[in-house]
Amino acid sequence: MSSARKAPSLRRHIVAVSLSAGALLFLLSGGLILFVSWSFMKSEYEGFLARSTSDLVGEYAESKGDLKEMRHFFDEDVEEHGADRIFLLLTDPAGRDVLNACADKTILRTMLSRAQRNLPAYRISKESDLPHHNRIVLRVKTTVLPDGFKLSIGHNVTADEQYLLFLAITLGGAFLFSLLLGGWAADWLARRFVRSLQNVSDAADRIRAGEWSTRVTPSHESRELVLLEDAFNTMCDQNEKTLTELKTLTDDIAHDLRTPLTRLRTAAEFAAMGGELNRPLPEMLFEQSSDMLELINTMLEISQTGCKLDRTPREDIDLCAFLHETVELYATVLDDQKLAINLDLPKESVVFSGHRGRLQRLLGNLLDNAIKFTPGGGVITLSLVRTASAVVLRVSDTGCGIAPEEIPHIFRRFWRSDSSRSLPGNGLGLALAKAIVTSYAGTITCESSLGKGTTFTITIPGDVN
């Protein structure tokens, strides 16, 4: 909790990152627009000044320095481009003004002083006398003529530069506006996003405080958040289910251990008070403790078999031979109970890679049940079928059968039908059988008809030769 407080808030993070990215993008694109506009204008000015200079230099050479003719050319240029767009000046080698076409005295003076000092008066910005021009920006090009005279041409670029300034101010304004708008939008989005995460965190807190049924209400903010909320709710459902199962299991274990323990305690109490028991106490102690040990061992076996990390090595088992051996072990019991057994096995051998001990427990539990729930004179059938990708084992009996509504419960730990409670057992045999079959990625199903008999079918895919 304390480290969470020290960490920067996600909302601030999102806003800062979005704003920085937006600002950078805006500055780059704005800078690019200004740079391209400025470069374009610059090449236009330079082109204009170069063309005008080359024309006038040519005309000066043609007129052989005749100032009257040059006056005529100057007037023509001014007429063509406008008296407030172009300014012309011709100075003698001593820097004196010999001819000019300049409507603005301030500009004339500046151009003159630059031409006299032979300065490349490229860009000058001056207060102007021209009507409607407070300030004027010129691009000036001065060329030294072959006879030492100098020709200066000034091009009024005030409007273009003003446009550039206007563009820069507009972009700046847009930048500030989008910064504000972007900040608000990023904050709004971040708040919605963070709220969904906060809901999950709050729900987790409530569950930690014991409110197990708490779930997150789907926010429908975004697909990823809905997936997170769904995953959280599914995890909670699963946890709640597991906890309920665990509680039921603990209750069942406690219940099943309590009966033999109570019996033992009552017998020990009775013996201690000098009472005479039907059977010797050590014999009872051995019997009851064996039952309890059997229950605990089976529970442990179910838990170990169901554990996904179990790495007990497998071995190749010839299933036909294995079924023969197992049936032989049950020969005496079957005889005692007056039950017949049929073995329906394929001719070719079926080799399965598994654990001999577990398969013995699996088949033993099914045979135990078949023997327990089939009255004398009944028949038990064991059949084995090999398909292309699986091995199918069936254990059928002609016993009492199971009611259809009870079939969904028979694989639950400690579940026993009311009619079988008088018979020995803990209700763990089928749960263990299911755990073993599941550990081989197989399935176990039950079909039964009351009074006619029951068939368990086990299908295990893979590794069958």
Ligand SMILES: Nc1ncnc2c1ncn2[C@@H]1O[C@H](COP(=O)(O)OP(=O)(O)OP(=O)(O)O)[C@@H](O)[C@H]1O
């Ligand atoms: N072949 C069968 N015929 C009729 N009922 C059966 C059969 N197999 C299982 N059942 C029913 O399913 C219940 C659960 O069987 P399971 O093998 O898990 O427990 P159990 O045999 O009662 O005890 P345990 O196997 O622990 O000795 C049985 O108590 C019985 O009611």
Ligand SMILES: [Mg+2]
């Ligand atoms: Mg059983």
